[in-house]
Amino acid sequence: MPESFEKQLFNIFTMAWSDLAPSVVGTSSALSLVAQQEAVGEQVKPALEIVPAFTSGFVAHCSGALSGFFLCLFKKEDRQQLELFVSKTLNNDGPAGVSLVVNSVLTATAPNLPEQAAFGDVTYVDLANAEATTLASQLAAAVGEKAWINTFTLTVGDRLSSQMLAIYAPSGSVEALQATATAESAASAAAASTTGAGNFTSKRRAGLSREDASRNMERLLDVELEVVVRFGLTQIPLRELVRIGVGSMIELNRQVDEPVELLVNNRPLARGSVVVVDGYYGVCITEIGQLEERRQSLTKA
Numbered sequence: 001m002p003e004s005f006e007k008q009l010f011n012i013f014t015m016a017w018s019d020l021a022p023s024v025v026g027t028s029s030a031l032s033l034v035a036q037q038e039a040v041g042e043q044v045k046p047a048l049e050i051v052p053a054f055t056s057g058f059v060a061h062c063s064g065a066l067s068g069f070f071l072c073l074f075k076k077e078d079r080q081q082l083e084l085f086v087s088k089t090l091n092n093d094g095p096a097g098v099s100l101v102v103n104s105v106l107t108a109t110a111p112n113l114p115e116q117a118a119f120g121d122v123t124y125v126d127l128a129n130a131e132a133t134t135l136a137s138q139l140a141a142a143v144g145e146k147a148w149i150n151t152f153t154l155t156v157g158d159r160l161s162s163q164m165l166a167i168y169a170p171s172g173s174v175e176a177l178q179a180t181a182t183a184e185s186a187a188s189a190a191a192a193s194t195t196g197a198g199n200f201t202s203k204r205r206a207g208l209s210r211e212d213a214s215r216n217m218e219r220l221l222d223v224e225l226e227v228v229v230r231f232g233l234t235q236i237p238l239r240e241l242v243r244i245g246v247g248s249m250i251e252l253n254r255q256v257d258e259p260v261e262l263l264v265n266n267r268p269l270a271r272g273s274v275v276v277v278d279g280y281y282g283v284c285i286t287e288i289g290q291l292e293e294r295r296q297s298l299t300k301a
Contacts, residue, residue, distance in 0.1 A: 005065070006148045006168060008114060010036065013166065014152070016108040023100045031164065031186030035284040045140040047149050050286055051127075052135050054165045058102045060121040060192030061174050064229050065115035067143065068172040072102050073165040074154075076128060099124065102200045125177060139287070142179075151284055153277065229265040229274075229283055259286055 003011070014031045021029035039047035052074035062068055099122055100109045104120040127135060154164040234253025244250070254260075259271040264284060272283040 005114065006038070007036070009066070009109070009168060010148070010150050010166065012112045013105060014111045016112070020104045020108055021101045024104060025156060026117075027159070029101075029154075030154040031154055033184045033276065034163070034277055034282065035273065037149045038150075039147050039149060041145055044143055044147055045113070045136050047140045047147065048136045048143065048147075050151070050284075051139055051165065053235075053285075053288075055126065055128040056285045057125045057127070058099055059174055059177055060126050061103070061120035061121045062117065062168075063120070064108055064110075064117035065113065065118040066119075066168075066170070068168070068170040069174045069177065070106065070119060071125070071167040071169070071172075072122075073127075073167070074098065075162050078160060078162045100293075106178055123174070123178065135219075139177070142176035143167070143172055144167040144173070145170070146170055154216050204222070228266070229262040230263055244297075 010033070014033060018030045037047055051073065053075055055076040057071055057073035059071045060070050062070055106122065110118050147167055148168045152164045152166060153162070154162045232254035234250060234252050236250070238299045259273055260283060261268050262270040262272060264286070269288070270285050271287040272285040275282050275284045
């Protein structure tokens with residue numbers, strides 16, 4: 001059975017990245033598919049809940065056999081590394097090197113599609129100021145009724161090993177997506193300006209406290225923590241436990257389609273779906289706890 005047009009789109013995009021990205025960034029770079037999801041209607045918003053971790057991106061308008069937009073999103077914490085792809089930023093309009101990669105890859109993807117299609121020039125989209133609680137809803141409105149959401153591992157030489165999110169939204173609006181980013185940035189700036197200029201001393205103290213906290217956190221970043229993926233739990237009497245042998249079946253309290261739990265220090269940190277990458281099991285994070293819950297997971301044994 002032939003692959004769908006959308007799957008062919010992402011397969012060709014992945015191959016084009018491996019072919020063209022190294023010549024732009026000056027070192028090896030590749031994408032490897034971790035998970036692919038098709039979301040329709042009410043499924044779109046829940047599927048986009050992974051997006052707040054990816055805040056720096058590029059969007060291109062689609063035409064011909066394609067419609068809507070194609071969006072590439074990169075992780076917030078990798079922004080500085082992404083900007084190191086080249087030594088300058090074009091007109092403060094996002095990491096120039098990444099823009100060149102995405103634009104070149106999309107340009108090379110279009111002629112290899114089974115039907116005639118084209119991509120417009122990519123435009124930088126910054127979602128860093130967006131509130132995670134509202135971003136999924138706003139993005140869902142910009143994406144529309146259908147989306148193909150792909151999670152990739154991204155490598156750039158030995159400098160970066162991260163992830164990239166690629167979204168194709170056939171009924172999506174580039175203008176609505178850009179308006180979402182602009183509105184969030186404006187709201188963030190307005191909130192900052194109304195905090196009160198007369199509170200300079202307390203802000204300065206808070207800034208110093210954050211610097212101290214940042215330095216203290218850096219000392220802990222190399223500490224190794226045990227991460228456990230929990231598929232499910234059950235309770236059985238001791239008489240059944242001693243009868244367990246090869247081939248025994250144990251029923252867990254989790255259905256097949258439910259996400260698994262990611263535990264740190266034996267405390268739940270996140271939930272996700274099981275994926276296979278290069279023959280190894282992995283977990284694609286789909287839900288993550290609140291900041292305070294994550295802090296407790298990392299600091300309490």
